[in-house]
Amino acid sequence: MPVGEDHDVVRYRVENGIARLRIDRPERANAISYDVMLGIIRGIELAAEDPAVALVQLTGAGAVFSSGRDMKEGSAGARAPEFSRTLMKGMYRNLFEVLLESPKPTMAIVNGPAVAAGTELVLACDIRILVDDAYLQLPEARRGVAANFGTIVLSQIAPRALAAEWTFTGRRIPAEEALRWGLVNRVVTRDQLEVVAAELAESIAANAPLSLRRMKESMTKSWGIPLSVALRIGTLGPNPYLSEDREEGARAFFERREPNWSGR
Secondary structure, eight states, X not given: OEESSSTTSEEEEEETTEEEEEEOOGGGTTOBOHHHHHHHHHHHHHHHHOTTOOEEEEEESTTOSBOOBOHHHHHHTSSOTHHHHSSSOHHHHHHHHHXXXXXXXXXXXXXXOEETHHHHHHHHSSEEEEETTOEEEOOGGGTTOOOHHHHHHHHHHSOHXXXXXXXXXXXXXXXXXXXXXXXXXXXXXXXXXXXXHHHHHHHHHTSOHHHHHHHHHHHHHHTTSOHHHHHHHTTOSXXXXXXXXXXXXXXXXXXXXXXXXXXX
């Protein structure tokens, strides 16, 4: 079903415990407009509220994941001019943070180039699968702006010297280079992209919902802080050790069958 104010720009469907979000603006290379932002945020909210959803996938229609912010809308500034003038405030801050802090695990299925805010969407996801002819790129320095979210995230997940090179030059990061430096989980051929993404998503969705939420929140809240603090912050979130699913997991193990999770 469509989500967002413009009912054609972001599509949302749930199947087998997996919520699928698709940016649907191939004629604009899936540029991120105000309505796309609203649609992605709404999709993440729907998935968070749906007990049947274990994981959220994000992809783009056509041969491009996303070309980044819709520059026509940005230059006109008609709907949300504050995006161009403020540092990580307003809807842009919400878009990346909502995705990063989703209580459900997230997966980017990168079906083509991901540029500028498109790369930042990828970096905000937990799992990242790229088609082999895709690339990531943060070219903001060439446009007189700054990739605030992307710069910070890259410097935390890659060696600082490389993060500096990628952001200061704005050059493309080919899929294999992204894989080599741990920016992505898999690089696959185009005919295998959906198959590999589905297999990995299903292997995640098959696990206990409360365990996934606890692990996701622990990772998110403890990222980049000292271990002694992280070990305490990591106790936030639902407690699977007190859940019915813990008992079900033990029963299923001893009975040599697949568990039937209740999410309680």
